[in-house]
Amino acid sequence: MTYPQTKAALRRLVTEKVVPGVSYALIDGDRVETGEMGAAALVPQPEILRPGMVYDVASLTKVVGTLSVVLQLLDQGRLRLTDSVSQWLPEWQDSRVTLRHLLTHTSGIVGYIPNRNQLNAVDLTHALLHLHVGTTFNRQMVYADVNYIFLGWIVERVLGVPVQVAAKQRVLEPLGMTHSTFTPVDPQQCVPTAITAGRGLVRGEVHDPKGYVLQRRCGSAGLFSTAADLTTFCQAYLHPETCPAVLPPTWLHRMTEDWTPTGQAGRSLGWALTASQWPHPHRVIWHSGFTGTYLVIDQQRQQAMVFLTNRVHPVAPNLPYLDQRNAVIGTYLAEKSR
Template identity: 35%
Template sequence: MPSLAESGGREGSGQLSAPRLRPGTPERAGLDPDELAHLVREFHRLTDGDRPWAAGAVLVAGRGPVIAVEEAAGWAVRYAAYDEATGTGVQLPRRDRVPMTAHTAFDLASLTKLFTSVAAVQQLERGTLGIDARVGAYLPDFTAAAEYGITVRHLLTHTSGLRPELPLYDCPDDRARRALLRAEEPVTAPGGAYGYSDLNMLLLQHVLERLTRRPLDVLVRDGITRPLGMTATGFGPCPDAAATEDQRRPWAKADRGMLRGEVHDENAWALGGVAGHAGLFSTAGDLAVFCRTLLAGGSYGTARILGPDYVELLLSPPGLGFALDQPWFMGDLAGHGAAGHTGFTGTSLVLDPSTDTFLVLLANTVHPRRGPADNGPRAAAATRLARAVRGVSGAGA
């Protein structure tokens, strides 16, 4: 087992401790209480009705070290199945449903990419990984990546030219999956246009594991979640998590039935549940700690997972793993360096260094079946938080 310093996390490094999160009032957080009241009302409407935006959701928002909003709504488990004939979910009797709580864990889906990115930047800080080093230097057996000169920077910025995904879930075994990934050639020239791809984080996972000789779940645990006290965060299974999808073809890529506590992403499932692009489970409270750590320059309490310069590198344009200033889910928080990500299952987080605010909105929008993404509620919630900052600032606070 590596020490915290070896894996990236550090404790007792001689610096002043960073304040830990604590619950408080909007006023103590420096936020407009009226705007936050609107935010809470709008949040609870998201799970109302026969066809809600999500079966259930959890919201945590704050500024500085103060959590000003922590709310849960709806159901962690509402449906037994999806009925193709009616196009609706088969609802469980109320007595058999599982209510959502503020401590419910969620399948994070692509929010996992943020943790893989932090694990990579930890290796940059240690000097064991070069951001412009070629992937082939670490993975010479990944012949296509080596031939086309794909670099670590290309993976972290989604400019590798690789297509969005591969059907690893259709491969008969791990050897076939690995062979498919090794041979995958970019469809556009590396270093060119942005092209979001799960394959970037899968290759980055292989780089990190080859470099450190430790699996990704250990790197994330020892370098990020354990030093930060994020005890509810880890790769699955997670039996008490919010349910996701009645996963069946043709709308899904595998026939697995109603999922709860097993990773939703089909490729992550095929890879055993630990993947660079998906597989983590967590709670809104734990993710608030993650956001606060980055807003505080990489420290939380007495723990430090990154130095301030490397947090700045992580969150500077174009962003390493993080999306920057995207109004489609960040609303009016976007525009001054806000960073975050969304996940296919209905998860999202935003942190805004310019206002020292954070917003975590977790929902099981794919329960009982996936559909077209509606990011309007995410953007609206972020806009309410931005207005809460302006409302106080406008009053001269």
């Protein structure tokens, strides 16, 4: 297991200055190959990327933390996919929206919140709960953080603790993800993200504005993790019977299904779906994070890839990265199928 083309594609991201640095893990059955290349930081001074550094993984929080806890509650019968959001969050008035819509990003929830990033947690919570449902409801997959923020609040209603506390207690600790946290204690171990007007260089604090305001009550962003810990998470997905209390096998074995209401929108519960062609066409799950992170998991082939970078450093959003990211995923899927 060497994946020379995939590693060359990763290296080009660094040498062509698309991203400052990359940490990765390539998983093939019980074999794992890890590495890092490039810089952890470019400003205020250059800093080499070290093994084991901690990344703000942004929206990977959705699948690693929030989704995992929701699957546990579904498995225990404490939640149902058909539950109306308003059943758990009475301030939300549209009873048509269900947990299934939130999980598959088919809720159609839209709306503009003036001065959103300047609101405090109470006002932001109120504003989010008074958004409205648009024309894509129940028909199209439109990715939106609000879906997993709502799921986090529903988890809190069920368990009585903020979603990030629940994720720590019910996912990170049982899986032994000892370097994963929502509250880093040493910013210097963290890879910095962007320089912002209000916060300066963001390092060891969540980059996402909504996550920064909502803190422990944010189910869409806020997790910090390492390549090694995310490898542990991916391996749990490949072997769910080894940790059934954390990742219920009944649900994980159906994770490559299209769970959207139409069954044709290309989204599982939480995860995006793509295809691998060897030894025959089958679905693969993947998810990305705004800061420049993603996981790809091929449950059928027992293979996975962890990719971590700080593509928003020193300046967001770095749009050229998105095409390059998709090309790297394509290279990986093609190479691992040989």
